[in-house]
């Protein structure tokens with residue numbers, strides 16, 4: 028394998044090459060990175076008509092002691108449903124009666140941590156109320172982890188109550204209990220419980236943030252995917268319903284992935300998440316098209332206006348109409364929103380082309396700096412409409428994705444750039460629940476992305492997250508698997524760590540001559556940290572044989588520092604090996620020193636492996 032490491036033929040890789048695609052799928056946000064522990068906090072998930080299903084809230088007590096229903100009496104006009112409990116007992120059971128919320132398949136409550144409870148209550152009488160965090164132990168006993176009380180306060184009008192709950196013990200499957208022993212009626216609404224130590228206090232689950240930060244993502248595409256479209260437009264993501272005080276957000280049912288979200292993770296929070304990750308935000312907005320409907324281009328004007336408002340919200344001055352709403356949410360500074368995608372996978376849909384142009388022209392005029400992404404694939408045929416980038420999604424078998432490392436070799440170099448915003452091996456027999464095999468094919472594909480990064484400007488794996496408790500997982504495989512308290516990366520996650528220094532680096536030409544060339548994929552980059560520059564050669568061996576190679580690098584700018592040279596390998600004894608909660612490090616990169624590093628060196632690539640030489 029020969030690398031021309033001179034600057035003569037080196038080419039700069041875009042600063043934005045590798046990033047993340049976040050979709051509200053598999054409870055990635057609600058019950059995932061968004062650390063609201065209460066599920067259905069506003070009692071809205073059962074629909075606007077009352078009485079309604081309060082799932083997953085449940086009743087503590089029986090018919091003789093408590094009557095629970097929903098009532099359209101909230102003080103929040105956009106989410107009018109509240110919970111009404113009527114305590115019927117004079118001598119209530121020990122511990123009282125009330126309701127509990129198990130969160131998203133159990134709350135992770137940790138000893139020594141404080142949890143902030145906010146709720147709105149109303150009652151004609153003064154209330155005596157206990158809020159507790161409890162845990163069902165295997166013995167069947169309900170253990171109290173933390174409690175706080177309110178009594179003798181006037182709540183004759185809707186009143187915001189804030190309590191702090193300090194956990195005395197740890198339990199991964201806890202619940203929030205709201206109980207009373209006093210006869211009477213209490214209404215509850217907007218009950219929120221969050222740990223006090225979310226990432227930067229911004230509501231994001233720290234451990235998941237650290238995993239994302241470790242990939243050094245340069246962009247964040249959000250909030251979907253099909254989530255953006257909805258099966259029906261009325262269930263699509265509507266950014267205006269997701270901003271402002273959390274209590275006032277109506278929430279919505281994501282009808283593609285079939286679950287409710289309170290939209291605590293809303294448009295503002297996505298922009299905040301991008302900022303916290305140091306990633307450029309990429310806002311995918313609905314183009315007036317759902318999976319089953321399309322708004323006629325003649326009627327699309329209000330949708331265009333709505334999108335312009337979203338841009339003013341992100342980019343406008345704090346004095347502008349929508350920019351002032353952002354400022355009121357605590358972010359006076361403008362968000363550097365420079366990319367928008369006009370729809371998701373809508374190219375072939377009726378009205379897309381017409382609607383696209385309406386959005387494109389209006390945005391181009393109002394925000395000439397914004398780069399617009401079309402849903403139409405321009406990789407084999409030129410687009411018939413203007414665009415800065417076009418979206419390319421690829422879900423495939425491992426063999427096909429491996430071969431697609433050359434996909435962009437002959438793509439036109441004129442016209443819009445490519446955004447590979449969703450790629451993964453998904454064929455079940457290859458992918459399992461996230462296999463080494465899948466990650467190797469993806470790595471090979473990404474070496475092709477790097478080599479073609481004159482035309483491919485961005486790439487992101489999909490989907491990013493899955494909550495393991497989500498029945499059946501909505502999509503499999505995913506990059507990061509988590510439950511209420513644990514998380515691990517699939518091999519596809521770890522594969523991406525080999526590319527985290529590539530964005531903004533330079534790529535060098537390489538040639539490979541080997542009898543195993545057909546099963547090899549490789550690239551070479553130079554990246555710099557504050558003091559040094561490193562040549563990194565990455566090689567995928569997609570075959571069952573060990574491969575011996577001589578690696579030589581010509582034209583290095585500085586000598587090889589053997590003390591700092593390293594080899595890192597992602598492999599396993601079985602190509603279908605996966606990671607799991609019990610064995611999270613089964614397939615992870617292993618690094619060691621490379622004492623034989625030099626301008627020319629021998630290397631032995633393990634069968635089915637991904638190796639980088641720094």
Ligand code: AHR
Nearest residue numbers: 252253254371372489490
């Ligand atoms: O990544 C999962 C889904 O795949 C996305 O929602 C959609 O864009 C694609 O079809």
